[in-house]
Amino acid sequence: MEINNFVKFREKIQNNIGKVIVGKEEKIDKIIVAFICSGHVLLEDIPGLGKTKLSKALSKTLNCTFKRVQFTPDLLPSDLTGIYFYNQKTGEFELKKGPLMSNIVLADEINRATPRTQSALLECMEERQVTIEGNTLKLDSPFFVIATQNPIEQFGTFPLPEAQMDRFFMRLSMGYPEYEEERAILNKYMSEDPLEDLKAVISMEDIIYVQKHYSEVSVSEDIKSYILDIISETRKSYDIELGASPRATLNLMRGAQALAAISGRDYVIPEDIKSIAVSIVSHRLTVKSSIGTSRSDSQEKILEDILNKIDTPLEKL
Template sequence: MEIIKFQEFRNKVRGNIRKVIIGKADNIDKIVVAFITSGHVLLEDVPGLGKTKLSRSLAKTMNCSFKRIQFTPDLLPSDLTGIYFYNQRSQEFEFREGPLLSQIVLADEINRATPRTQSALLECMEERQITVEGNTIPLKKPFFVIATQNPVEQFGTFPLPEAQLDRFFIKLSMGYPDYNEEKQMLDRFMDSDPLETLQSVVTMEEIQYVQNNYSKVHVSEEIKNYILDIVKATRTHKEIELGCSPRASLNLMKGCQALAAIKGRDYVIPEDVKELAVPIMSHRIIVKNEINIGNNKAQSVINDILNTVETPLEKI
């Protein structure tokens, strides 16, 4: 395994996206980690912070097909997967592809769709396939879902069920830019939109290499035990009603492997676990007396667990 290829991949992707998105290097790195591990991203933020531009920039950077789906209460599962229709000219049924047959899919305001439509995403996110009229259709590779939801406006929304939240590899928030970043944004977008001229910078071979080799990054027994201790603590914490599933343990380990690789290491250290624990685990727990999806109580509880679980000494 050539670690330099992971660093080059991260630098190319981050550098290209930052031609459009000002700052947010840390979030871009975490999205790259999710992409390498074939995970999916949930972006929870108020409107207008660049979530759609980030998604489009990623698709152009990767030279992947892209579709944006605006989720609404009247959206049907067939609007996502596609339908079979009768072609009168050929007198045969033909399949019309839905947006889920793209490589990078932006599910915008996902919590505005009904649970029935949201459930159409479960199969494609986990099994990388869709089923239409009893026919199973494999999805293109790579397949990557970026879903957004508004943490403020709750009228007319359907909260994501735990089973679907658990399928998102990581949950992130873009956050407001600082003064200087917003000033740069005004300057950059004054004459034209840099997204229109953005070019792809990575090849499919590079994508396949990082996705197929990140798992070779070494994870010591001490790090595995550290991950398990953190996850186990979510199941016994007094503030948590429902703890993390085993999928959280697996995703945290995979995320740490990918993060270590893009940082130039072929081994995982405790700081990798601490960096990813909150974004990978906070949306997988149910906190007691949590009123709405926009508060930070879940993140605070995970940070509290990180402060109480003993950090292992580095043993490679």
């Protein structure tokens, strides 16, 4: 494994997306980690913070096909997967591909679609295939879903149940830009949209390499025990009704491996676990009701308390 390939992969993406998105390097790093691990990302944020622009910039940077789907209550599963239609000229049924037949899919406001449509998307995310009228078709590779939802406005929505939230590799929030970052946004977009001129800097060979080799990053037994301590504590905490699943355990280890690789290391350190644990684990927790606090805030706060309570392997030494 050439660790320098991972470092260059990260630098190329960060520099290219940085032409469009200002000051979100840490969030972009985590999205890179999710992409390398073939996971999917849920962005919880209010409108207007650049979620769509980030998704488009990522697809252009990676030279991948991109589709955006606005989720609404009348959206059907077939609107995502596609349909077979009868072509009168040829006298045969032909496939009209849906937006899921793309490399990167932006599922905008996923909580506004009915549970049936949500399930169709989440099944495709897990199985990497779609079934249309009995025919099973493999999805394109890479296949990466960025779903968004507004955590504030809940009127007319269908919240994702815990079992479906568990399908997302990571949950992120872009957040408001800092004062000077917003000034840079004004200057950058004053005369033109830099997204229009964005060029691809990553090849398919680069993508295949990082997705195939990131798992070669070494994870010591102490680090594995540290991961297990965190996950185990979520299952014992008084504030949590339902702790993290084994899928969370695996994803936390894999995410740490990918983060270590793009950071230039072929081994995982405790800081890798700490920096991504909240993003990977918190949305999988079912917490006891907390008055005056949103579900996502209470989930993250509880997990941060767990991280602060558990000794890291180096502290034990």
